[in-house]
Amino acid sequence: MGKTGPSKGAYKTEEAQPYLERLRVLRARLVGDATHLADGALNRTGREAAGDLSKMPIHMADIGSDNYEQEFSLDLLAAEQATLAEVDSALARIESGEYGACVECGHRIKKSRLNAIPYTHYCIDCATKRDEESRG
Structure with a gap:
């Protein structure tokens, strides 16, 4: 809202x-x-992780599996980094005295919602409305 x-x-x-x-605990874990x-994802192939450091050729399916695992790990990394950014934003809102207020409507976010998602920006009503808008 820009207040x-x-x-x-x-x-x-x-x-x-x-x-x-x-x-803070969630941030450290993330x-x-x-x-x-x-x-x-970035430093080791599946064979290297399994301890196989030989230079012998491997089957193409193994290369495909390694590529899939690397891509999957990078997708997980992107999700973790997005959540980390949300956590950092929540910590900044605590510091500024804005924590617990919905950034959309300004109303207090219920403690039950904060207990489930402590880094949320939105009350349940605004989150639901945003979710419906993004789908439709």
Whole structure:
């Protein structure tokens, strides 16, 4: 919405504290997962990961499997990085006093939703509306 200053729907600092801790733990896990996925996808083939370091030719199907696994890992990495960006955004909203307020309507996001998705930007009504608009 582009508001300046705390939103009326935002949680007070002490109310946001449990989410701050959860977001920090989630962020640390995502960074570790992303690093592991990047190392696996970009640095080693399936044969190398299995310990086969020989230079003997391999079957074309093995190359296809390696390529598929690498592409799958890169897709997972992209998803992890997108979630990491959402977590960083939520941490910034806590810092600015905007956490817990829907960025669309400004109303308070219910704690049950934040417990499920602590990095969400939207209340359930606005999220549902956005989802319907993107499908139709």
